[in-house]
Amino acid sequence: MINAVLVFNGQGQPRLTKFYTQLETSIQQRLISEIFTLVSNRPDGACNFLPLPPLLAASGTSHSASEPHNDVPSLVTYRHYATLYFIIISTSTESPLALLDLIQVYVESLDKLFENVCELDLIFNFETLHAALSEMIVGGVVIETNLDRIVAGVRAQGTIAKRPVNESKGTGLGAGLGVGGHFVWPGR
């Protein structure tokens, strides 16, 4: 199952945190900062799977343990879009490559909801962010992967506020998260 979904920007400021098991706020923050340290030190062209952060590695069985334990988070998958990092922490029952696709679906659905989504949208509409996520994942289990159904599900809950209109186009944030292009996995 999926243990947590996190979104933070290039400075490590969280934009979305969703933990599917209850966790102390302070520990949540420590985990976020540990993962951010890991993510921000990745070289270009490195793979999208992180080694376990110390907090998780210490509490779970170590990675050298031969017997896989399916209850323990063992996989930290991330994707980097423009200014944002999307992270999914999961156990071994999830497929690593499918998780990458899942992040892609999530970002695409946000893009559809906001039309050219950018970090600012996520700040002003973070309720929608949660709504979209809860259309895809409930209690750590994936329930929907179809883009249209996710968008329809969120729209059914009410209108989505647009970002402030007086925003000038050249802010850089408005350039979108660069959805699509080479990020699309072949044949999802």
Next chain:
Amino acid sequence: MSLRDSKPGPRLAASYLKATALLKLVYLEMFGHDMSWASFNVLEVMASPKYHQKRVGYLAAIQSFRPDTEVLMLATNLLKKDLTAASTTTIALPIITLPHVITPSLALSVLSDLLPRLSHTHPAIRKKTIVTLYRLALVYPETLRAAWPKIKERLMDRTEDPSVTAAIINVICELGWRRPHDFLPLAPRLFELLVDSGNNWMAIKLIKLFATLTPLEPRLVRKLLPPLTEIIQTTPAMSLLYECISGIIQGGILGSGEDADGREEIASLCVNKLRGMIMVDGDPNLKYVALLAFNQIVLTHPWLVAQQEDVILECIDSADISIRIKALDLVQGMVSGDNLVSIVSRLMRQLKLSSGDRRATNNSGSGSGDSDDEDLEKTIDSAPKSRDQSPPLPDDYKIDVINRILNMCSQSNYGHLTDFEWYIDILTQLVRTAPLPRPSDDMDTLSASGRSSGGDISERIGNELRNITVKVQALRPACVHAAEAIISQLNSEARIGQPVVSGTLKPAAWILGEFCSELSNPEDVLGLLLQVTQKTSPPESLAACLQAAMKIFSLVAGDQLTPWTPERKSKISLLMARIIHSFEALVQHPNLEVQERAVEFIELLKLTAEAASSQEASTETVHQDPPLLLTQAIPSLFAGWELNSVAQTAQKNVPLPEGLDLDEPINPNLNFLLASADSISIPVDESDEFESYYYQRPPATSIASEPAINKLLDTREDITSSYQQPTEESYLDADILAKRKAERLERNRDDPFYIGESNSIQRSSTPIHNILQNSNGPDLDVDSIPIMELDLDKLSAGITHSQPTASRPTRRPPRQKIVVAADENLASSGLSTPKNYDSENSSEAAKVRAGGKKMKQSLLGVDSTSISALSLEDNPAGQPYDPEAQQREEAEMAQAMKEVERLRLEMQRANERIQVAQGVDAAGTVVKKKKAKKPKASTAETDPDGEVKVKKKKKKVPTIDEGGGAGPASTATDGDVVKTKPKKKKKARPVEIEDAGAA
């Protein structure tokens, strides 16, 4: 609060404000601001009649409620009400919130409202409900009993919405590995879905599910193979391809089928696809998952993975640490005598490059005194070099790599090692590259916090060296020499005021002391050790150094055969005075072990010094024996039996002596002693550093000084000629290299097929050569004849470097006969020592394993142990689920448990009375008392089940957890059974005690 009491208009406005404020609070919570204080307000907003405000409230609940949030109790009714609301969007809110806040009691009360949602007309509600029911089942397994038939019905329904089916598959996949037996009957339907659905997401999960089912039902394999093979060959989706392969591996399909040909075919198909994934350029993700898959294959089919050694080894050098670690995991399982050297040299090269020349520069000036000029030079020297280093590897990774190197080399009692001298050099190098523990000026904090991780790893390296020294007798001289080099390096590196903290010191000092007879120049080493004792901070190392210094002294001074001449007398007196002086600084060391050893040795040496001074030196006429204290008493302290390595588990086999009570304090007045010890102040003696500096002999210069040629070598050592096989130059320091080269020359001097370097030929010139040179006169230089210039050394050196594994064993067959001693053990220990040949490793692995088992719930992990204890099948089909009846049963159960507990206590009291009565007669009252005490502590071996279980159950009753094993369906009878069980046990106990008394 006053706003609420006023008119409706402002109240609406207030609720809007409250919702907005709460939303902002949730946003702040994301940044780490605690909002538990607002939990009651969250509840208020959740109860708002407006959907949008309600949604904010539920979001706040998801994000901020914790298991100990008290208002959760109040929320139960609200949740139940919203679950039965008319609007689909409103129903969805409690459904998606429940997984985050669920507790067993909450699960019990909302279950009856949640179940009907499974047949809601809207598929979105159905799929969310299914998942929520799964999360309910995790904390309250009884959920499954009620929900499972309905979920199954949904799954079997072919007209069901595909996304609901997918959600069910996801849930079953989560449940699958915990209780695969329950899902075997579903296999036909699952198979149908796999073949027909065309949904890759679902197919991935189905394959994962099948991988857990196939071990239970071998017939599935034959059915699954064709579709899986087809998918592997045709699918364009990498994720599905990978999961197919991974499923085939995990499901044991590779190894189980009877059809050997097909199995071979699919195995090679998988491995080739994986190989393709690694080779495919530019996608590190595929590389990573392929390595993951290899990691699974290696458990069952190591030979298949071994074929892919080349690509895997490439991954070790990847820039990506995640890939590296996975590759390392693999490599560790693939090590053999043939590839060990090449693998380790790759790793060593990584370490060397990342750590840069931090140690190398220091090393170049090692041992040549501590003049200030040189220190200055060093710092200037190292500054520019450190700037152009490649980005340093994280220390954690380095430690991991070093651990793996040590594990690989020491596997199966050093079975894979062919060249121990190489290993010793590797160890020496590792000591230099090992990350230092964080420098700490404060001695107290360091000793208080124990050894840091950096200290740990260098100690482990030292322990390896110690193991080799003890186990491989043939290499003792080399090991002792290495230990000496290590200590002299540590000594020279430590600046004034900065203590030596490396954990290697302890084992290295031990080696020097224990095998001091192998030392080339014991007196120099003694001086070195005395110097080190002034700078060492970890007390364990310090104690080891003291002991080692004493052992060396006993060797130096205890020689019986040398005559007791005046020179010897004065020399030994001086030596003793020096040792006493050094040790005196430690007499008030805060660590008791160090203090004790220092005091003891000082007293002993003072006695000896008296004896030595009173013993007249022998003159030419009068022969005098050296004092007996020196030649007999002190050596006999240390020279006894040879120390051999002892198996880790041997201690357990030593029978416990009768009447040994470890709990009894030796000194009943311990607290007073400790309190009085606190008040003693320890004066800081600062003069020692100066005294040792000015009055003591300089450290042994001859040991660590090196020829100037090494400095030339040093300059270009980073350039490697080959990326396939790094040469030794690329990972060993210059001085170690020089030593290796010298050894090689020495070894090959008598080898007629080996022509050494020109200068070495001159040194060892043959008589014929001399005759030629003499007769032909100085004009004719034989050395200039081209045939002698054929420098085979370089040639052969090049070959050995490029293929070290292939050439080395053939070149030096006699070296192969190295005997590695096995660990010693007690004769009767066969049963309790499963496999003690891995000495350190196995025990460490066991420690890790034990730790892993002992470790409680991991962070973020979900505890699902209770769910696997529940059995679905014994639920009678016709009996509808009734939560109220359930509750009644629970109450009855609790009542019964109380009764049992009360009876049990009565029994125990009665029991004790009996024992007191019996205890009067003779023989071993102690034993009896122990027996009587044990049950109270509930650790008794005689009667653990009955008692412990009862206690646990009683505790669990309020949480309504049926994990204990007794099925609630048969509560009434069950209670009786439990009641009678302890009775029997209690009755049995007095008999046992009688036995003990009779025995």
